[in-house]
Amino acid sequence: MTAKLKYVVLWFRTFYGAHLTYSAMRYYLAYAPKSLLLAVHYKPLGAVTHPLAHAFVDAITATGIYHVVKTVELIVGIALLANLFVPLVLVIEMPISVVIFILNFFVVASDRQLFSGPQEILLNGLLMVFYSRYYLPLLKPVVPPLPLWTREPSTGTLGSDHAPQ
Amino acid sequence: MHLNKIFDLWYDLVPTLTASVVVLIAVLRDVRRKHRREREG
Numbered sequence: 001m002t003a004k005l006k007y008v009v010l011w012f013r014t015f016y017g018a019h020l021t022y023s024a025m026r027y028y029l030a031y032a033p034k035s036l037l038l039a040v041h042y043k044p045l046g047a048v049t050h051p052l053a054h055a056f057v058d059a060i061t062a063t064g065i066y067h068v069v070k071t072v073e074l075i076v077g078i079a080l081l082a083n084l085f086v087p088l089v090l091v092i093e094m095p096i097s098v099v100i101f102i103l104n105f106f107v108v109a110s111d112r113q114l115f116s117g118p119q120e121i122l123l124n125g126l127l128m129v130f131y132s133r134y135y136l137p138l139l140k141p142v143v144p145p146l147p148l149w150t151r152e153p154s155t156g157t158l159g160s161d162h163a164p165q
Numbered sequence: 166m167h168l169n170k171i172f173d174l175w176y177d178l179v180p181t182l183t184a185s186v187v188v189l190i191a192v193l194r195d196v197r198r199k200h201r202r203e204r205e206g
Contacts, residue, residue, distance in 0.1 A: 007192060010187060011184045011185070011187075012184070014183055014184035015180045015181065015183070015184035018179060019180040022180060
């Protein structure tokens with residue numbers, strides 16, 4: 001990798017990591033002690049006004065899925081900032097990015113959302129392109145099961161000892 | 166200033182500034198290392 005591309009990747013990785021961490025922290029701030037929130041004049045985030053998006057966000061909040069999403073965002077954000085498990089956390093974040101993209105770009109489609117929806121999936125996708133060689137071993141169409149407790153094949157392709165008969 | 170306003174204003178600015186500062190530090194660190202290697206021959 002060229003030196004310039006190294007800095008470009010570093011910029012995008014840090015930007016996306018900071019974006020996700022900041023977004024999750026903003027969500028978690030609502031759980032801080034009430035006295036602290038009053039002291040800093042914090043008000044809960046405004047409700048989503050779009051009828052479909054409002055129903056969707058209400059449903060995932062009521063089921064606890066939104067909490068899981070924000071927790072995943074926080075973990076992915078910290079991992080990206082710390083440069084840990086980057087290819088893995090990018091794959092984990094992708095379903096969330098797809099949902100945000102569809103919701104913001106196609107459903108809500110307000111000024112801000114028309115920007116933030118594509119931004120989310122483009123950052124996630126671009127970083128996956130930068131780390132794409134790590135995904136090559138995953139692109140085998142048919143593979144036998146290979147759990148951790150089995151002996152790793154010493155020769156040949158991965159899993160060739162365990163090929164189905 | 167209310168915390169909400171700070172969050173709104175900084176929503177794009179914080180990641181941009183963080184990434185730019187990190188890249189700047191990385192560039193300066195690499196340049197310093199290169200110069201040190203050149204000095205040491």
